[in-house]
Amino acid sequence: MQRTCLSLVCLLLCLITTAQFTVSDNKRFLLRNNAPFFYLGDTGWELFHRLNREQADYYLKRRSEQGFTVVQAVVLAEFDGLHTPNAYGDLPLENDDPAKPNEAYFRHVDYIIDKANEYNIVIGLLPTWGDKVFKSTWGKGPEIFTTENARQYGQWLAKRYRNKSNIIWITGGDRNPSNANDVAIWNSMAEGITAGYGTGTKPLITFHPQPNQYGSAEWFMKEDWLSFNMFQNGHCRNAPVYDKIQAVYNMTPVKPVMDGEPLYEDHPVCFNAKELGTSNAYDVRLYAYLDVFAGAFGHTYGCHDIWQFYSPYREAVNGPHIYWQEALELPGALQMQHLKKLMLSRPFLERVPDQSLIAEDHYGPAERIQATRGKDYAFIYTAAGKPFTVNGGKISGSRLKANWYNPRNGATISTAETINKGKLHFTPPTSGYGQDWVLILDDATKQYKLP
Structure with a gap:
């Protein structure tokens, strides 16, 4: 009898451990242990491949301190990940065979996943970079996956990591399917991951594309394994990704959506530094706030020096x-925590994008004004500090508290209360390039705290 009880307890603990992430009832957000989870990611693509354990510990600890909740990393990495060994001299596969993983390599992956969990960091785990499935314009390959071994590899990975809670x-892996066979391989790998968890537990799975019109939804929207949709914006300035996010947000079946690879900080803009320069903190803030306010449930930051862990x-x-250690302290990375604090400062799961809040919905991305709200609060982002007009009566309350929130430092500036009807005009404290602001409007009776 005692042995039976212990077995039941062990089973229950296992289910609790593996069933941490779910999609909210309204299909718009992620939950962790039934609590709202704000996905604030970093692209540490080469984490398993290039860093040793001491370096990985330093990176994960610092990102945790900066408020990041997710690190996206690749098992079979981009930089010749099959034939250039990791920091300990280990290759991931024997003879490039997905059916023959190298235990020594995966012990290092195990260590990093466990270390991330110690710092409350979730690993967005990519089984492989896309050049191992098929060639595109870059990538060293070789192409090793078929529908059969993709499923086998996905299932093996899932069985190994299904009891990890993070x-x-x-x-x-940064590749768009070019034909039906490519789609079949990715479907097979995702189905293998699902099968590896067994019955009763559904893992969260998405797809990381190259830039395109509908992100992952273009091929996999109706697949049961696709838990949420992901975009990549192409590393150019002022692309209206918010419109694409809104389009997928409105698709059926309803699934959460986010930008999983925006313009990185310190990246050659459109891969053309000579003519367009490199990106800065303002570039990454602009995408973060516009994307999230357009309906994304979270956002991934990235840094050009960090995704590849640049070193001599x-x-x-x-x-x-x-070098990547210095790049950890770039201003855009430090400012991402202010977005997370803002979004979690009000009821998160009821938030919707709503451009009907504002009269000015015609500016381009560099001057864009983007609005989102709950039942009794609203956030309005003005990308260049342009004044705008709010249409009253969109949230509850006869009177509204108004505060300006500074995305650069998280500080707030209070303004006078106002009635909640008619046309309400607001002018940010500053304006111009890099002078972005968020107007926080609250039903005055709610007494919400500032972020």
């Missing part, structure tokens, strides 16, 4: 500027 799965000892790509 895993969200990301297929795709490894191959570099596209002209990184500073």
Whole structure:
């Protein structure tokens, strides 16, 4: 009898451990242990491949301190991940065979996933970069996956990590399917991951595409394994990704959506630094707030020097500027926590995008004004500090409290209460390039605290 009880307890603990992430009832957000989860990601693509354990510990600890909740990393990495060994001299597979994983390599992956969990960091785990599935314009390959071994590999990974509480799965690896066979391979890998968890537990899985019109929804929207949709914006300035997010937000079946690879900080803009320069903190803030206010449930930040863990000892790509340890402290990275604090400061699961809040819905991305709200609060982002007009009566309350929130430092500036009807005019404290602001409007009776 005692042994039976212990077995039941062990089973219950296992289910609790593996069933941490779910999609909210309204299908718009992610939950962790039934609480709202704000996905604030960093692209640490080469984490398993290039860093040793001491370095990985330093990186994960610092990102945790900065408020990040997710790190996206690839098992079979982009930089010749099959044939250039990790920091300990280990390759991931024997003879490039997905059916023959190398235990020593995966012990290092195990260590990093566990270390991330210690710092309350979720790993957005990519089984492979896309050049292992098929060639596109870059990538060293070789192409090793078929529908059969993709399922086998996905199932093996899932069985290994299904009891880890800090895993969200990301297929795709920066490649768009070019034909039906490509789609079949990605479907097979995702189905293998699902099968690896067994009955009763559904893992969270998405797909990381290259830039396109509908992100992952273009191929996999109706697939049962696709838990939420993901975009990549292409590393150019002022692309209206918010419109694409809104389009997928309105699709059926309803699924959460986010930008999983925006313009990175310190990245050659459109891969053309000579003519367009490199991106800055304002560039990454602009995408973060516009995307989330357009309906995204979270956002991924990225840094050009960090995704590849630029150092004097490894191959570099596209002209990184500073070594990754220094790049951890770039201002855009430090400012992402202010977005998370703002979004979690009000009832999160009821939030919707709503451009009917504002009269000015015609500016381009550089001057865009984007609005989102709950039942008794609203956030309005003005990308360049342009004044705007709010249509009253969209949230509850006869009177509204108004505060300006500074995305650069998280500070607030209070303004006078106002009635909640008619046309309400607001002018940000400053305006111009890099002077973005968020107007916080609250039903005055709610007494919400400032972020």
